Amino acid sequence: MNAMTIFSHTPVWVWGLLVALLLLGLSQTRQRQVAPWRLWLLPAVLSLWGLWSMRGNFQAVPLALPVWALCAGLAAYAVGSRQAAPDVRWLADAGRWQLPGSWLPLVVIVLIFCTRYASTVASVIVPGFGSLWTAQLPLMALLGGTCGLLWGRGLQVLQVRTRTRTQVGVRARVQA
Numbered sequence: 001m002n003a004m005t006i007f008s009h010t011p012v013w014v015w016g017l018l019v020a021l022l023l024l025g026l027s028q029t030r031q032r033q034v035a036p037w038r039l040w041l042l043p044a045v046l047s048l049w050g051l052w053s054m055r056g057n058f059q060a061v062p063l064a065l066p067v068w069a070l071c072a073g074l075a076a077y078a079v080g081s082r083q084a085a086p087d088v089r090w091l092a093d094a095g096r097w098q099l100p101g102s103w104l105p106l107v108v109i110v111l112i113f114c115t116r117y118a119s120t121v122a123s124v125i126v127p128g129f130g131s132l133w134t135a136q137l138p139l140m141a142l143l144g145g146t147c148g149l150l151w152g153r154g155l156q157v158l159q160v161r162t163r164t165r166t167q168v169g170v171r172a173r174v175q176a
Contacts, residue, residue, distance in 0.1 A: 006121055014117070021113055025106030031087075033096045039157055042105060043150035046112055047072070050143050053116060057140070060131035064140045071144035072151065079152025083159070090161040097157060104153060108146045115142055 024042070051058075051068070058065045089098040119139055123129045130136070 010117075018113055021109045022106070025109040028105035029101040029103055031099065031101050033091065033094065033098050035096055039097060039154045043147060043154060046109070046150065047147045050112060050116070050147060054119075054140070054143065057130050057136050061133045061136040061140075063133065064136050067137050068140040068144035071141045072148035075145040075148025076151035076155060077148075079149055080155025080159075081152075082156060084156040088157055088160045099157065102153070105150060108149050111146050112143060115139065115146075 028042075054064070054068075058068075085100050085102075087098075087100045091098055119129075122135070126132075
C-alpha cells in the first residue's frame, strides 16, 4: 500500500482535526494570559483523547496502560521539576497566568497526531498490530511521555505562583 492510497483513504474529518490541532498549537507560540483552569485543558484533552483512542490496545496488551502512565509521570516530573521560563508571571490582581509563547505544545500536538495516525495505518496494514506488545509498549511510552511533557509544563508554571506567594510573604514580614 503506497502513501497516496493511505492518504486518499483517510477520512476528511482527520484532516480537519489536524488543521484544528495545528491552529491550537500555533496559538500557544505567542504570549498570552490564561485562567488557571486553561493551564490544564490542553494536557487533559490530549491525554483523554490518547487514552480513549488507545483503549483497545490496553485490553490487548495489559502492560500498555502502566507503561503509558509511567512515562507520562516521568516526563511530567522531569519537566515539572525544572524552573519555569523567567517571563512566566502570576497576575494576582487578574487571577491569570501570563505565559510566554512556546513551541513545545505545537511539537507535542504534532507528535501525538503523527503517532496516532501512523498507529492507525499500521493497524490497518499489519494484522494484529494492536496486540503486538513489541509495537504497543514503545508506542505507549512515546504517547505517555509526550502528554507528560505538557503536564510538566503546567507544574513548572505552578512553581512560579508558589514562589511569588513566598516572596510576597517574605517582603511583608521584612516590611513589618
